[in-house]
Amino acid sequence: MKNPVRVAVTGAAGQIGYSLLFRIASGEMLGKDQPVILQMLELPMEKAQAALKGVMMELEDCAFPLLAGIIGTDDAEVAFKDADFALLVGARPRGPGMERKDLLLENAKIFTAQGAALNKVASRDVKVLVVGNPANTNAYIAMKSAPDLDPANFTAMLRLDHNRALSQLANKAGVPVGDIEKLVVWGNHSPTMYPDYRFATVNGESLKDRINDADWNANTFIPQVGKRGAAIIEARGLSSAASAANAAIDHMRDWVLGSDGKWVTMGVPSDGSYGIPEGIIYGVPVISENGKYTRVEGLEVDDFSRAAMDKTLAELEEERAGVAHLLG
Ligand SMILES: NC(=O)C1=CN([C@@H]2O[C@H](COP(=O)(O)OP(=O)(O)OC[C@H]3O[C@@H](n4cnc5c(N)ncnc54)[C@H](O)[C@@H]3O)[C@@H](O)[C@H]2O)C=CC1
Ligand SMILES: O=C([O-])CC(=O)C(=O)O
Numbered sequence: 001m002k003n004p005v006r007v008a009v010t011g012a013a014g015q016i017g018y019s020l021l022f023r024i025a026s027g028e029m030l031g032k033d034q035p036v037i038l039q040m041l042e043l044p045m046e047k048a049q050a051a052l053k054g055v056m057m058e059l060e061d062c063a064f065p066l067l068a069g070i071i072g073t074d075d076a077e078v079a080f081k082d083a084d085f086a087l088l089v090g091a092r093p094r095g096p097g098m099e100r101k102d103l104l105l106e107n108a109k110i111f112t113a114q115g116a117a118l119n120k121v122a123s124r125d126v127k128v129l130v131v132g133n134p135a136n137t138n139a140y141i142a143m144k145s146a147p148d149l150d151p152a153n154f155t156a157m158l159r160l161d162h163n164r165a166l167s168q169l170a171n172k173a174g175v176p177v178g179d180i181e182k183l184v185v186w187g188n189h190s191p192t193m194y195p196d197y198r199f200a201t202v203n204g205e206s207l208k209d210r211i212n213d214a215d216w217n218a219n220t221f222i223p224q225v226g227k228r229g230a231a232i233i234e235a236r237g238l239s240s241a242a243s244a245a246n247a248a249i250d251h252m253r254d255w256v257l258g259s260d261g262k263w264v265t266m267g268v269p270s271d272g273s274y275g276i277p278e279g280i281i282y283g284v285p286v287i288s289e290n291g292k293y294t295r296v297e298g299l300e301v302d303d304f305s306r307a308a309m310d311k312t313l314a315e316l317e318e319e320r321a322g323v324a325h326l327l328g
Helices: 015-025 046-062 100-121 135-144 159-173 207-211 214-226 228-236 242-257 303-326
Strands: 005-010 036-041 067-073 085-088 127-130 154-156 184-186 194-196 264-269 281-289 292-295
Touching: 005 015, 015 036, 015 046, 015 242, 036 046, 046 067, 085 100, 085 242, 100 135, 100 303, 127 135, 127 242, 135 154, 135 264, 135 281, 135 303, 154 281, 159 184, 159 194, 159 207, 159 214, 159 228, 159 242, 159 264, 184 303, 194 214, 194 303, 214 228, 242 264, 242 281, 264 292, 281 303
Parallel strands: 005 036, 005 085, 036 067, 085 127, 127 154
Antiparallel strands: 154 264, 184 194, 184 281, 264 281, 281 292
16 A cells, blocks of 8 residues: 555635545545545634534545545645645635636735745645636746745646537537547636647547638637636536536646646646746646656647737736735
């Protein structure tokens, strides 16, 4: 049996937390041979702490063989102590009529504090996934607030967008979703994101050629993927939770255990490639192996794509400017 690893989850009593923790504890994220210690953070309010207690009782009641320990706390330095993985979910969600960036100033302070706490007490190799919105800029804030940790280990979740795009493409082309490869979602987790299937294949053949519908791409597919979060809020009255938790599991699992040669989308600090300034947390295609992700390099950027990639970049730069005063 492997030694247990420590997985910190913030916002553990929230709706994503409730869909996420049980799957981590059952081995779906890190493997069926990897024991985990869950270190869960919630707000210091009585209601949040009581709800967290309830979640911990239910985790116990599952008798997961891989669950080697559970810690519930309102102190970030307890939750992140020696953490090997940190899933930063805890943040306010948007409601109907809001954009994710409307949450920026309210949620930003969470990520300066949690970045600093990770910097102080987490494992030096901690792998961080930011889910709380606006996810890219919150990941940027956490990364900048943790100067002693490897910036490459701060990532934002665009996997839900990637998975949404896969399903839309599979429906349109009438192919099984699992047969589609080489999809990318560039940029920000916001309506400006650019889902790009120019390179996508189905059983090795071009999906773009098979669909062959530029109008559908520009006027249906791209906006539909970009606004899917809002459509879920409209339908449910609450933002996506089960699909968000599922995407978080996919993101971490592929990062840690490898993507099997397949492209997946991760929001990662830019290395300057594709005309994205260094350090901006931007969705790019990566392949992961042995716990390390590598960008897919050298993809052609045509005029349509350049315009789309620059638009989402401009929004990220605007968000970054909006939080610069918090970062000293
Ligand atoms: N990146 C993505 O694809 C997605 C991101 N999200 C975002 O994830 C976040 C969480 O969503 P839900 O679970 O639905 O919200 P929720 O409101 O159900 O749960 C959030 C939980 O976080 C806790 N929390 C708030 N501030 C905290 C802090 N400083 N430390 C620890 N815990 C804290 C709250 O008490 C609450 O229990 C939201 O910002 C939402 O917009 C949601 C779906 C997809
Ligand atoms: O739309 C929201 O606010 C929640 C979210 O990020 C998503 O579902 O993509």
